[in-house]
Amino acid sequence: MLTSPVQFLRTPEAIRERAENIFRAERAHFDVRLEALPAVVEKVREVTRAAYPDGNIPIHGRFRHFGEARLAFLDETLSGIDAGAGARWRYLEPGTGEEPSRSEGLAVASFHMFMAGAFSDEGGAQANAAGLQSIDETALANGFQVETDNPLVGLEGRAELLRALGRALEAKPELFGEAGRPHLFDSVEADARALLDAVLSGLGSIWPSRLSLDGENLGDVWRHPLAGGDGPSAGLVPFHKLSQWLTYSLVEPFERGGRKVANVDSLTGLAEYRNGGLFVDLGVVVPKHDAVTREPHTPDSEIVVEWRALTISLLDRVAKALKMPIARLLEGGTWQAGRIAARERRDDGSPPIRIESDGTVF
Numbered sequence: 001m002l003t004s005p006v007q008f009l010r011t012p013e014a015i016r017e018r019a020e021n022i023f024r025a026e027r028a029h030f031d032v033r034l035e036a037l038p039a040v041v042e043k044v045r046e047v048t049r050a051a052y053p054d055g056n057i058p059i060h061g062r063f064r065h066f067g068e069a070r071l072a073f074l075d076e077t078l079s080g081i082d083a084g085a086g087a088r089w090r091y092l093e094p095g096t097g098e099e100p101s102r103s104e105g106l107a108v109a110s111f112h113m114f115m116a117g118a119f120s121d122e123g124g125a126q127a128n129a130a131g132l133q134s135i136d137e138t139a140l141a142n143g144f145q146v147e148t149d150n151p152l153v154g155l156e157g158r159a160e161l162l163r164a165l166g167r168a169l170e171a172k173p174e175l176f177g178e179a180g181r182p183h184l185f186d187s188v189e190a191d192a193r194a195l196l197d198a199v200l201s202g203l204g205s206i207w208p209s210r211l212s213l214d215g216e217n218l219g220d221v222w223r224h225p226l227a228g229g230d231g232p233s234a235g236l237v238p239f240h241k242l243s244q245w246l247t248y249s250l251v252e253p254f255e256r257g258g259r260k261v262a263n264v265d266s267l268t269g270l271a272e273y274r275n276g277g278l279f280v281d282l283g284v285v286v287p288k289h290d291a292v293t294r295e296p297h298t299p300d301s302e303i304v305v306e307w308r309a310l311t312i313s314l315l316d317r318v319a320k321a322l323k324m325p326i327a328r329l330l331e332g333g334t335w336q337a338g339r340i341a342a343r344e345r346r347d348d349g350s351p352p353i354r355i356e357s358d359g360t361v362f
Contacts, residue, residue: 005233006216010200010240012193015268018237019312021228022305029288029303030310036283037314040337041321043282047340048324048332059264060330061249087348089152091145106144113143119162129180132166135159157208157358164206175202190259192267196247200240208360210300211236219243220361222305239271239308241361248327265325269315271308273351275330278338279314280307280352281345287353296354299361307353 008014023032048057091105092098093112100108117123118139120131137159146152169180175198200219207219213232221238229235244267251261269275279285285307287293297304319329343349 004214005231006213006218009213009218009221009233009236009238010197012196012266012268014233015238015240015312016316018224018227018229019268019271019309022224022226022237022309023313025226027226027288027306029292029306031286031288032310032314033284033286037317037321040278040282040284040314041318043278043341044318044329044332044334044337045322047337048322051336052332057324057328057332059248059251059327060270060333060335061245061252087350089144089146089150109144116143118143126181129166129170129176132162132169135162135166154358154360157360160208161206161360165203168203168205171205172202190254191262192247192251192264195250195254195261196240196244196267199243199246199250203243208358222300224302224305224309226306227309237305237309239312241270241272241308244268245270248330251327264327267326269312269319269326269334270330271311273353273355274335274338274342275315276307276311276338277351277353278334278341279311281338281341284314285310293353296356298356303353304355 003011089105090099090101091109093100093108098108099105113119114127115125117125118131119127119135121128121134122131137156140146140159140162141152141155144152144155146155152158166180169176173180204217204219207217209217211218211221211223213236218236218238220240220242221236223235224237225235227235227237247267248264251264254261276285280287292303299305315326315329315334318334319326322329324332339349342351345352
């Protein structure tokens with residue numbers, strides 16, 4: 001069956017192919033020192049054994065960020081607004097006094113908004129198109145406890161993403177039902193590739209308009225001169241970080257609901273700053289010039305695209321060395337090792353390369 005350029009760019013094969021093209025090319029911004037890769041492998045092995053001594057490593061996903069007490073409720077529901085929160089933001093959880101930050105804080109804050117009915121015009125623990133489209137920056141700031149001294153990176157972008165999600169649910173009744181409610185469990189084959197395709201085709205319109213092809217918004221796809229390829233997709237590098245993260249996050253609720261998800265290992269690693277930062281901090285990915293670390297970069301910059309592409313290819317190599325499926329490597333794994341490496345080197349735990357984020361990519 002013929003595949004259109006847009007369909008191709010939505011596949012894990014396209015992500016790996018374009019990333020590997022950059023990995024094997026003579027790059028402008030980063031050297032790769034594979035002699036340092038064994039140190040990364042051992043660090044990931046050490047972190048994984050400490051976190052999961054019995055070797056029972058779950059699939060990487062949003063479920064891990066809710067905590068066990070909340071997981072009891074989330075057997076049937078899932079909520080999360082992901083992308084890096086920034087180094088200063090915290091969420092003071094009502095009733096517990098806990099103050100999670102970053103990914104865990106985002107998960108807990110979104111959990112409480114969900115439970116309070118903030119994502120539905122009918123109230124209750126659900127989300128629907130109308131409720132999501134009513135979310136504005138003020139409502140999200142209140143739900144996430146955002147203040148001048150507690151800033152959340154990309155607040156406006158996150159609010160618009162939720163509104164766009166509501167519009168996407170409404171526009172695809174064949175996937176999400178007439179009420180515009182999450183409906184993938186009933187409408188999609190229990191296959192990771194099918195899930196990713198449903199997420200990208202059904203929710204592709206929610207991402208800010210950047211690059212487009214054949215009239216379709218490409219989402220987390222960027223230009224790089226070393227990407228290679230032929231035809232209309234030449235020079236384009238897909239990552240689909242948040243869409244793949246969402247797909248990974250759907251696997252556990254699908255399986256708790258009795259539907260075993262096939263082909264999870266066909267998905268790729270996630271090209272984000274924890275995984276990518278691990279390779280920089282441990283000396284595998286080495287900047288070729290000072291501008292890489294001296295100044296912040298936007299997601300469309302050649303530096304960031306190159307860094308993310310190297311991250312995809314290197315994650316596959318670490319997975320092969322550890323003989324570990326990529327979904328469990330990320331959880332075990334590289335994401336946590338990247339966080340630890342950042343905290344060991346920088347007081348605020350920030351990544352080694354600064355990114356100007358609007359909350360819709362990372």
